[in-house]
Amino acid sequence: MSTTNYIGKPTSRVDGPAKVTGAAKYAAEFNVPNLAYGYVVSSAVTKGKITKIYTDEILAIAGVLQVFSHENVPSLAWLDRSYKDDVAPGGSPFRPLHSAEVKFNMQPVAVVVAETFEVARYAASLLRIDYDVVEHATDLEAKRDDGYKPGGGKTGWMPPPAPRGNPNDALQNAAHRVEGEFIHQAQHHNPMEMFATTVEWLGDKKLKVYDKTQGAFNSQQYVTKIFGLSKDNVQVISKYTGGGFGSGLRPQYQLFLAVLASLELKRSVRVSLTRQQMFSFGHRPHTLQYLALGANEDGSLAAVHHHALAETSQFEDFTENVVNWSGMLYQCDNVKLTYELAKLDVFTPLDMRAPGAATGSFALEIAMDELAYKAGLDPLEFRLRNYAARDQNADKPFSSKKLRECYHEGAAKFGWAKRTPEPRSMRDGSQLVGWGVGGGVWDASQQKAAASASLNVDGKLTVKSGSNEIGTGTYTIMTQIAAETMGLPLEAVTFELGDTALPEAPLQGGSWTAASVGSGVKAACDALGEKLLKLAQKMEDSPLKGVTYKDVQFVNGQIRLYSDPTQAVVIRDILPANGQEKLEADGSASPDMARQSQYSLHAHNAVFVEVKVDEDLGTVHVTRVVNAVAAGRILNPKTARSQVLGSVVWGISMAMMEESVMDHGFGRYMNHNYAEYHVPVCADIHDIDVVFVEEEDDIVNPLGVKGIGEVGLLGVAAAIANAVYHATGKRIRNLPISIGKLL
Missing domain, CATH: 3.90.1170.50 (Aldehyde oxidase/xanthine dehydrogenase, a/b hammerhead)
Known part of the structure; x- marks a missing residue:
């Protein structure tokens, strides 16, 4: 029988055959x-x-x-x-x-x-x-003076923390200062x-x-x-x-x-x-951001001011955590973060991959790059000097944080040490070469989730939970968790999802599915395992009599003693010996709030980018990306890598292409199609390398996992903009980076 050590191993999608053969049906395909x-x-x-x-x-x-x-x-x-x-x-x-x-x-x-x-x-x-x-009114630029502080937002929104220190004086007295406005237009999910x-x-x-x-x-x-x-x-x-991407x-x-x-x-x-x-519905909101940063002579951050004005509809207050990250990612004792909304005649915006953080991090990471140049420091060294060992927003320690290792391992893989600091100093023939760095932080959340597990007399295990699969690999990682917990081969396990007739699970979003549903699946399988052990102990001459669940392991189709693996019972023999056709169990998992509330729970990443810019034409090609991610335990390096690859592609798209163009005379998005709403094609994407930094965390959830689908996007757009500056000497703060803006 095949090995049952599946968690952490690269595993192909169990739903892959259904998708490539057309057996997988989507909402409009049910006749x-x-x-x-x-x-x-x-x-x-x-x-x-x-x-x-x-x-x-x-x-x-x-x-x-x-x-x-x-x-x-x-x-x-x-x-x-x-x-x-x-x-x-x-x-x-x-x-x-x-x-x-x-x-x-x-x-x-x-x-x-x-x-x-x-x-x-x-x-x-x-x-x-x-x-x-x-x-009608659809132009956020015309609403600059009409911003208001939202009184309440959607689930998960955290109002910016109160100012700390004396940010105004600290900024005024800083040895080095940068300030500027950072803009991106509305963007649509376009799944x-x-x-x-x-x-x-x-x-x-x-x-x-x-x-x-x-x-x-x-x-x-x-x-x-x-x-x-x-x-x-x-x-x-x-x-x-x-x-889906949030849509x-x-x-x-x-x-x-x-x-x-x-x-x-x-x-x-x-x-x-x-x-x-x-x-005609939700989108990443058009947002105007103002950032002012100050640094001391030694390169330490003296002050951070970050303000955002975002659009919302006339009938709802859509909120995002845009500015909060700027008080968390770097060590700074003088911080002022503010966030406002302006009502427009548009549909309510909607969460879009890494909502809020994708917007806020692009501005912060470009501003950090600018300040590094002002202070005469390498942009990576500047970030390391201002490394935050504690979440100052919440005044809590991180449950785990390996961002420093992300910087080091990503830089080594990329070859950052070979970078020359001056803009326009690196070339490849007629092309200007630029290297840039960025990074980010994202919540590591867990929601309540339930699951059920059922073992048939033929040794086949079926696990069910009403979660969804939006292409992230949920079918596969849940199968892995169940197979490993029950000591069965992957081919003996079936995972079912996406049906309200199944045990209740949360929305698939926020990068919490692996942690939430995965913990629920493990709980259900553990409950089934305990029932199975009790039946095994009833068998004649059972070597497992008198032991507890903690004394045994489920591996290679057996329940066996930790202390003596030769003392074992074959799982497939247990139900027939007890005259049973099926054994079922339910399980659920909820976050341990009493413990988790003492910590700041987050995943981190560092991104290194190479661009090549045609000096005459202004065309930009993103030729290399290294994305180093610290996201706790990686359940499946293969599907996890695919998640980060998709994030990087999206970051390239956000930096270079994506923009929902509103004709304010009509109040209508004019490029509402795939021909004119530009997203990358294969020719736009070159070498992407993903590095998973080892990180253990027994606080975030029973599996020790953190979401990766959203943190992998953070810092990519900023790193591209920073690389473009290094290549050309031109700073672009308004996305997307077009030829017109460069020329």
């Missing part, structure tokens, strides 16, 4: 009986009121079943107007088709339902709507799979809902609360998600529209969004 199709009609204006919808001519088209709008939405859809989804920010959530009011461009104002998708799309294109239009919901009508208000989501339970709660349905009547299934954390409006149509028409309905409509 259910008697299916109708809904097509969303988006508002052509940004702000105003609908005065007339010409539905009669649409209803006359053969195959059209109904046109739903604010005019005919039944009251049953608003039984609980106070309901908010699990990650809703403060304010009043957007209610589709709730009234004649238009609050943002491309707002869903109707959905045409027909017998075929083609008829629904055609009919929707003909629907005429009259509006009374009023003036490959577009949002869709297939609702299977089972009769008597009983629904099976196939939804694109990062949290099946969140979608279920949304549907049951809004439509006043029992949880027993609404099953939500989401086995695979073709990319699936909140239920999107196609879910509401599909359920509405299904309940009213009493038949199955599918509603899918177009690529253009993917730009």
Whole structure:
């Protein structure tokens, strides 16, 4: 029998064959009986009121079943107007088709339902709507003086800590100072799979809902609360998600529209969004940042001022932890951090990979690079001199922190010692060569999660938890955890997820799934193991009689004594010997708040980047990246490396390409497609090296793991901007870095 030491070993995705053969089904691919199709009609204006919808001519088209709008939405859809989804920010959530009011461009104002998708799309294109239009405001730059301090934010938002020390005097008296404004426009998630919901009508208000989501339970709660349905009547299934990056954390409006149509028409309905409509909801908010840093003669940080102004919608206060990291990443006794929002006529922004930190770290890490030059220090040496051994924001020690090792191991791998400090001092033929460094810090969180484990008489183990899989490798690492805990081969273990009929698990986001669901899976398997041991002790001549669970190990298909591995019982023999066909157990895990609250729990990284810039054309190529990550125990180096590779690609995209371009005259994003919203292609990506720095942490969770999907993004965009400065002598503080800005 194969070895059962799986945790920490590079393991190929167990769901890989299903994905490459097409067996993996996504929300819009479930062909259910008697299916109708809904097509969303988006508002052509940004702000105003609908005065007339010409539905009669649409209803006359053969195959059209109904046109739903604010005019005919039944009251049953608003039984609980106070309901908010699990990650809703403060304010009043957007209610589709709730009234004649238009609050943002491309707002869903109707959905045409027909017998075929083609008829629904055609009919929707003909629907005429009259509006009374009023003036809109979508330009954050024009709202600089209208910022306000949010009174409350979404779950996980931490208001900036109170100022410490005397930051104003310290900045004024600093030997070296830098200050500047750092800007990025709105950015959209743009996952490959577009949002869709297939609702299977089972009769008597009983629904099976196939939804694109990062949290099946969140979608279920949304549907049951809004439509006043029992949880027993609404099953939500989401086995695979073709990319989310945060866009699936909140239920999107196609879910509401599909359920509405299904309940009213009493038949199955599918509603899918177009690529253009993917730009009609949450995004990384356009943010303006001001940073001022001061350093003493010895290169120690004297003062940090960091202020951010971010956009939000007119109806919700979307908040991010943008500035907080600047009081944590480096040692500084004089710090002032402030954060404000400005209301615009846009949809509420939404968490997007490393929300807040991706925004804040890009500004901080560029400013640190600038100050290093002012102080006459190597940018890496400057960071090491200001290394924070303690979280000054919370005044707590870190549960573990290996950022110093990230700097050293990453620099050694990259060859940083060969860098010459002066801008424009390194060349490769006609190209200017630049090297830059950046880094970041991200929360190491754990949420409550439950799981179940079931062992069949044939030795096959099935483990279940209602988590989601958004491409991060959840199926695989949970299989590894279960296989190792129970001492079984990988091929004997099946992990099931993405269904509200399974034990409850949190949203997949925040880089907490491995820690949360993984701990729940281990708890369920441990509970099963204890039951199995008791059965093994009942067997005739059992060598395990009188021992406790702590005295045994599960390995290579056996339960055996730690003290004498020759004393063992074959797991596959236990159930038949006891006359049982199946053995089941449940388990759950929650964070140890009493212990964890004494520490600051975070993952860290350091990024080293090489760029080559054509001196005549201004074109920039990111030719090498080394990303050194300290994220506790690495469950699967293969899938973990893929997560960091994806993060680096995203960082390159953020630095060089991504930008949702708003035409403020229309209040509409103009590049709402893959042709004009630029993301990297293979030709844009070159050598990427990932270094996992060994880090042990028995405080963060039972597995000692920290999330890596988000920390791997941090510092990448800044390191690229810093490398561009080193290559060209030109400092770019406004992303993306375009040829025009360089020339």
